[in-house]
Amino acid sequence: MKVLMKGNEALAEGAVRGGAYLFAGYPMTPQSEIMEYLSVRMPELGRIFRQTESETASIFTVYGARQAGMRTFTSSSGVGMSLMQEGISGMCAKSIPGVFANVQRCGPGLGFALEGQGDYLRDTRGGGNGDYRVLILAPNSVQEMMDFAYESFELAEKWKNPVEILSEGKIGQMVEPVELPEFKETKRVVDGMDGVPKKILLDHDDPEFGLKIAKKIEAMAEEEQRWESYLTEDAETIFTAYGIPSRTARGAVDKLRAEGERVGLLRVISAWPFPVKGFAQLPDTVKRILTIESCVTPQMAEDVLITAKKVMHLRDAEVYSLCSGPVAAKVGEIMQKYYQIKEDPQKEAISIIPNKAEPFNRAEL
Amino acid sequence: MAELLIDKELCKACGYCIHFCPKEALSFSEEMNQKSYTPVQVDKEKCIFCGTCYTVCPDTVFEIRA
Amino acid sequence: MAVQRKRPALLKDNSWCAGCGHGLFTRLLHESLEELGYDNNYICVDGVGCSSNYFAATTLGSAIESHHGKAPTIARGVKLARPETMVFTYQGDGDAYVIGLSETLNAAHFADPITTFVLNNNNYGMTGGQMSWTSLPGQVTTTSKAGRDPETTGMPLDPLKMAAQEERVAFAARAALNSPKNINLAKKYIKKALELQVKEEKYAIVEMLSPCPTDWNLTPVQAIRWIEEEAVKYYPLGVLKDTTEGGGA
Known part of the structure; x- marks a missing residue:
């Protein structure tokens, strides 16, 4: 049975069904419905919703929680995404499988707040400092907003690399009928280690660090083309x-x-x-x-x-x-x-x- | 019999222990350790095992066994 | 009267300068963790700066490296994922009080059950002794070569006071790592702050004035005197806030 949903809400619901346990975010047009929806939906399921003080704080809350083993995601748009780049770069360096959605605007600075595709070049080249790549899925319908968010957590965990949903204001704001997928099983801590992680967290002290990242990027480029x-x-x-x-x-x-x-x-x-x-x-x-x-x-x-x-x-x-x-x-x-x-x-x-x-x-x- | 143990290789010769030792039992030795510092040494006759050197040491050089 | 003293099990050779307060703090920290039974169940979120050397100073400790000033937000995430684990941040003054001022105050505002430790050495240690918002008026640093001028760079900032004003902060205190008495007091604060986290799920912040002989161009002994004579004028020691029973303040 299909239900009518707004793109942003479908993305949020897809992430919830895909196993997201924590959402941390900051309001910004045209993606604020994601956090509005989750502010009700997450507590309803006994999961965690956090409104943070900035996009930087959102991404670093995700960074910390995911490093400790919890499936987390965040979303933003425009300059909010710019603020997040530091954390995304950090997640790539530490092989943290975080998930985030960019509901794009268009144009530099504050840009045109309602729709557009302004961030393709930045996001596909990594976005932040250093050289790395983020797996990016670009939906073109409300159904795909849901499906891509749904599978993003497992995709990120498969590669130990962040995954981005590269959406845009128009898809976030439009309403279409969608098929809801089954809930995936999730719990507070899905991976990491038994008990507390021990000295696992400084990958770049490894002399092979650069080579490993390069190999991973090469393998992702080979296998994940869609x-x-x-x-x-x-x-x-x-x-x-x-x-x-x-x-x-x-x-x-x-x-x-x-x-x-x-x-x-x-x-x-x-x-x-x-x-x-x-x-x-x-x-x-x-x-x-x-x-x-x-x-x-x-x-x-x-x-x-x-x-x-x-x-x-x-x-x-x-x-x-x-x-x-x-x-x-x-x-x-x-x-x-x-x-x-x-x-x-x-x-x-x-x-x-x-x-x-x-x-x-x-x-x- | 109590004992003051000094791990000379950890010492960076900051001198806090010498400065605070109530019995003036500590001093720098002549020899260098692997880090090229002249580590602290103890005059066993004067030491009363009060633990002050342990408290002020930033490099956990000291241990006291009862 | 001989007192038994034992090096905390997880500590090993550290790479801080001679006379640095960081070594003192890590020892007090690990003593407290051992005494509370959490030395095998904690995650430290390192700040950026000299505190990032903490990772190399332990044998099996768990540390997450953060970005500049972001430690409290990362710690918030870690604690949400693992509420049973002791989670604290270990930052310097540049990290917690300047670039991460927003994060520090927001951590106090949210009051997630984490603990913040700030080593305040009145300058940017790791980068070579530049001026921090906590540098004293007239203090010579590599970016205030004629001494800090309050006319153009402001007076020393005291975010601990700001944090203490937040309603849900359970404990805020400032100690100094410059004498046996003050070091023992610092230990008391550290242990109390950690205890509040695991026993009452409360947020606490402890600042320690810490000697930085290398960047202050002083000998270690001169450095601890400088704290005694200069730093405490702007950063008075003691408990700013204590909501626990019998805590007063």
Whole structure:
């Protein structure tokens, strides 16, 4: 039986069913419903909810509790996520399997508070100081908000590495019917050691530390790639996107197919590791790839460009970027861009001036 | 018979024990330990095993056995 | 009258400078842990600075390394996960009173059953003796070479007083590690603070004025005198708050 749920609440409920025992958070639009929901839900189940003094405190509460063996998570957005980077970097250094959700905004500083995809580049490169990677799952529906949160704890524990749900304001705020998964068994302390941990906590004193992290990153990159292909078999043009733009892009594919155009969609699900394998499976009929993002400057488009260089039969493909600003590109905008690049190939495909349609001026579009 | 044990290798010759010893039983020795400090030594005749040196030592150099 | 004295079992050779108060504190800490029967069931959350050397000074102790000033928040998480375990933070003044001022006061505000220990040596020890908010007026440090000027850098900050004002703080006290008498008093405070955590689930904070001969450019004996003569003027010793029976204050 399906129930109607808001994206943020679905994420919270998914985490609860996946075994989260503690949530620590700080209010911030557009993800505050997560903590509002959990402030009731966690005590109801005899688990712990904490409102902390800042995002920094949230992530470090998660850091401490998870290191002591408890399944914990936190969430934030925009500058709140920036504040958390120190703790996330620390969790990677100590192999702490924490879980956190970034319900993205768009733009620098306080940004555009309601929606967008502003943090792709920062988050996929780790986000904080040092070199490390965080496993990142990018949902595009309320159901996936729930499912990804549900499986995130076990995924994090499998790799002893933090996992991020890279969501966005729009998904957090929208309401869709969802199927609720079964509760997973959980208890206060799920792992760690019998009794108190002994001298386990300084991994970086190990001379092999750097090498171990590198090997883990390599193995995660090999095993955890996720993507979804749609009508790519004979496609000449591939749209690629994650999150909400992957839904409008799918709509554009349907419409363009109806007009006889050979287009397909490769939806990125694991923002890191980037699904290179998905691109490798594209047919050699592909002539151009258009990345569609709700941000101001091309972000995922950079990964697509790198990936096109890695995959032999895509080396000659043209790579384009459509950055729509905070609001996801509409089907019509994507179709317009498609005909534009098809009829008039450009040399500088990815440019810092994102979209000639002036993305911020919605009234004119 | 009580005994004051001194682990010379732990000593960093800060001198707190010498400063506070009520019987002036402690002094620096001439020899160096592995850390290149001249560790503390005790004049067994003067020591009354009061434990002051243990209390003020930051490096747990001293132990007293009853 | 011979008194028996034994080195706490978990302590080994430490890497602090000669005459450093950290060695004194760890010994008092471990004596207290042994006496309370918790030396095998505790987690220490280290601050960043000289207190991070604690980890190397024990053989089988359990320590979590924190980031700058964040120890109380990490300790909060650890305690939530393992309420049966003794959890305390071990920080310096730069860590707990400057970069982690918010965390320290919020820990006092939340009053989770953890314990905070602050070694106040009036400067940033590990980084080479820079000015801290606890440096005294006129104190020469590597970033206040003409002496700390209160006109531009303020007067010594006393977060212990702020923490003591928080309703749910059970015990707040300041000791000094500079004489047999004061060291014995510090031990009393440390043990009491830890006892409050495990017996009554209460938050306590203990600050200790600690000698830092290396960065003060003094001999160890001069350093303990400096605490006696200078530091206590701004940081008076004693119990600021004690909610336990017969505690007064």
